[in-house]
Amino acid sequence: MNTTSIVIKTHFEKKKEAKKTAQQLGYSLNALVHSFLKQFVKTQKITLSDAPLVDEETEKQIAKSLEDRKAGRYTIVKNTKELKTYLQSL
Numbered sequence: 001m002n003t004t005s006i007v008i009k010t011h012f013e014k015k016k017e018a019k020k021t022a023q024q025l026g027y028s029l030n031a032l033v034h035s036f037l038k039q040f041v042k043t044q045k046i047t048l049s050d051a052p053l054v055d056e057e058t059e060k061q062i063a064k065s066l067e068d069r070k071a072g073r074y075t076i077v078k079n080t081k082e083l084k085t086y087l088q089s090l
Contacts, residue, residue, distance in 0.1 A: 006033075
């Protein structure tokens with residue numbers, strides 16, 4: 001794939017905030033900009049929103065899952081057989 005760079009000027013703090021927000025969502029800023037460009041070309045539309053991506057109940061579940069992860073309350077399965085065995089043990 002041929003790649004190129006796009007240079008934009010923005011305020012330092014705005015870039016820092018955007019990078020932090022992207023990382024909190026599990027993405028790089030580069031990946032988000034690339035995704036935006038792909039969508040823009042495909043749909044020929046610009047959609048901007050500050051609406052939450054998930055509802056309040058989902059946010060609570062995500063927060064609880066993150067707490068569980070930090071506390072070591074999770075199980076790693078390597079394949080479907082291990083997953084099936086684990087689920088049957090519950």
